[in-house]
Amino acid sequence: MSPVIIVLAAISAVLAVTMLIAKNPITSALCLLGVLLMTAGIYGLIGEHLIATIQLVVYAGAIMVLFIFSIMLLNLNKESSEFKDKPGIFIGAVAMGLGVFGVIAFALNEHFLKHRQEIPTGEFTSEKVMALGGNSKVLSHALFSQFYISFEVISLALLIAIVGAVVLAKRKFD
Amino acid sequence: MEYFDYLQLVAKILLVVGVCLGVVPVMVWFERRGAAWMQGRVGPNRVGPFGLLQPLADVVKFIMKEDFTPKNANKFYYYLAPLMALIAPLCALSVIPFGSKAIVNGQEVVLQIAQMDSGVIFILAFAGLEVYPIILAGWASNNKYSVLGALRGSSQIVSYEISMGLALLSMLIVYGSFNPHDMVSWQASNYWGVLVNPFGALVFLISIFAETNRLPFDLPEGESEIVAGYHLEYGAMKFALFFMAEYIAMIMASALISTLFFGGYSLLPGMSQLISMISSHFGFGEVGMTNVTAVFQFVSLCSKVGFFMFLFVWIRWTLPRFRFDQLMDLGWKVLFPLSLINLVVVTLMVYFLNK
Numbered sequence: 197m198s199p200v201i202i203v204l205a206a207i208s209a210v211l212a213v214t215m216l217i218a219k220n221p222i223t224s225a226l227c228l229l230g231v232l233l234m235t236a237g238i239y240g241l242i243g244e245h246l247i248a249t250i251q252l253v254v255y256a257g258a259i260m261v262l263f264i265f266s267i268m269l270l271n272l273n274k275e276s277s278e279f280k281d282k283p284g285i286f287i288g289a290v291a292m293g294l295g296v297f298g299v300i301a302f303a304l305n306e307h308f309l310k311h312r313q314e315i316p317t318g319e320f321t322s323e324k325v326m327a328l329g330g331n332s333k334v335l336s337h338a339l340f341s342q343f344y345i346s347f348e349v350i351s352l353a354l355l356i357a358i359v360g361a362v363v364l365a366k367r368k369f370d
Numbered sequence: 371m372e373y374f375d376y377l378q379l380v381a382k383i384l385l386v387v388g389v390c391l392g393v394v395p396v397m398v399w400f401e402r403r404g405a406a407w408m409q410g411r412v413g414p415n416r417v418g419p420f421g422l423l424q425p426l427a428d429v430v431k432f433i434m435k436e437d438f439t440p441k442n443a444n445k446f447y448y449y450l451a452p453l454m455a456l457i458a459p460l461c462a463l464s465v466i467p468f469g470s471k472a473i474v475n476g477q478e479v480v481l482q483i484a485q486m487d488s489g490v491i492f493i494l495a496f497a498g499l500e501v502y503p504i505i506l507a508g509w510a511s512n513n514k515y516s517v518l519g520a521l522r523g524s525s526q527i528v529s530y531e532i533s534m535g536l537a538l539l540s541m542l543i544v545y546g547s548f549n550p551h552d553m554v555s556w557q558a559s560n561y562w563g564v565l566v567n568p569f570g571a572l573v574f575l576i577s578i579f580a581e582t583n584r585l586p587f588d589l590p591e592g593e594s595e596i597v598a599g600y601h602l603e604y605g606a607m608k609f610a611l612f613f614m615a616e617y618i619a620m621i622m623a624s625a626l627i628s629t630l631f632f633g634g635y636s637l638l639p640g641m642s643q644l645i646s647m648i649s650s651h652f653g654f655g656e657v658g659m660t661n662v663t664a665v666f667q668f669v670s671l672c673s674k675v676g677f678f679m680f681l682f683v684w685i686r687w688t689l690p691r692f693r694f695d696q697l698m699d700l701g702w703k704v705l706f707p708l709s710l711i712n713l714v715v716v717t718l719m720v721y722f723l724n725k
Contacts, residue, residue, distance in 0.1 A: 257498025
């Protein structure tokens with residue numbers, strides 16, 4: 197593992213904690229953006245360029261822009277004052293988060309890391325993917341031939357969600 | 371990776387960044403002289419021959435000015451925004467190939483900084499990140515005009531990104547690859563992309579004007595309406611960073627449109643005869659031939675980029691600024707449907723011609 201990955205992981209951990217404890221919503225949103233960028237960097241360093249790029253296009257380029265947009269159009273001062281002075285809830289939330297993290301880590305360790313040798317690997321090794329013409333080619337081929345019905349169903353579901361959101365927003369303004 | 375790999379990577383990065391930063395002052399000079407020429411004025415001609423040292427004087431002015439920070443600005447984000455503005459277009463440049471290959475010390479060097487499988491989509495990713503500095507700068511300066519400029523800028527970039535992406539998608543279908551090298555070699559052996567897909571090229575050209583906030587789409591900066599928009603509160607070197615970022619985004623957009631639609635680094639007509647003449651005159655072998663070809667490919671790409679930079683200036687002083695609703699109408703009601711129809715037509719064309 198390259199030392200740069202460890203640096204990126206450490207920065208993203210710091211940013212994630214800052215996102216949780218920051219009082220200013222813009223700081224939280226930008227820290228989340230930082231976490232997404234660092235994750236994209238890690239994907240790129242382990243050789244998964246397509247995933248890194250998709251991460252940048254979808255999360256950093258589209259979803260986070262909407263987040264920041266909506267936060268900025270709200271009344272910021274009111275938002276930041278609502279988070280003040282609730283140590284009981286904060287400590288409870290931290291304890292609960294650590295608990296959930298512990299359960300997930302335990303489950304992952306029990307079911308995957310201990311039995312890593314026994315789990316059957318899939319059809320595609322990295323050598324085979326390279327021979328077939330790279331990640332993007334293999335993924336697109338799978339999406340548009342083998343799984344194309346599920347792909348279309350998902351796009352239809354997204355379309356329904358968009359139409360629903362427009363209808364709801366329109367009713368409120370009329 | 372070996373020692374040589376790191377060395378060639380650093381050399382390529384230094385070359386690209388150096389060329390970009392070196393072009394900025396020349397472009398600033400050319401923009402002012404070009405404006406004067408098109409308006410029948412003289413322009414800056416006092417500092418050095420043809421006023422060529424004027425950018426140097428500008429730099430001195432930028433550095434010597436007071437580094438002022440508005441009182442109620444959010445300091446951290448106020449300083450972060452110009453840095454982010456410079457990072458996004460420079461990152462996107464890392465995928466543009468500026469030559470096929472050179473041979474240094476017996477080893478082959480691919481003339482592109484990041485050779486990745488998803489090349490062109492990576493550029494789109496960084497084009498998407500160009501929204502953040504505008505939003506941040508406008509919001510952090512704590513000024514009504516800045517926020518208006520930031521809102522205009524971000525809605526404009528988000529809207530035109532869609533038609534830009536669709537135009538790019540139609541070209542991806544034609545070339546059948548994400549890799550810019552494949553695109554250039556396809557264009558070198560067939561036709562330039564602009565001849566195959568003229569509507570895609572037109573939509574792409576209009577969209578990059580909106581993406582780089584250049585006239586006639588410079589609504590985020592509209593001086594006559596919102597003073598200077600998102601960088602209103604920035605002075606001295608911080609303003610210079612925004613200024614440099616705008617020019618580097620222009621270089622990036624020009625390089626991208628040259629690679630996608632105008633043959634990229636493939637040689638201009640007449641250059642191959644010139645290369646064979648040079649190599650026969652100096653008696654170069656195969657290695658020397660490859661390197662001379664690489665130099666000419668770089669010159670070829672640079673001349674195409676130079677033409678588009680000239681086009682940016684030319685259009686700036688030809689067309690008046692749009693009104694904001696006209697801009698949104700053009701983006702959503704004209705370019706978006708046009709690029710969608712074009713995508714369908716190109717897909718059908720490719721399907722039936724390859725059958």
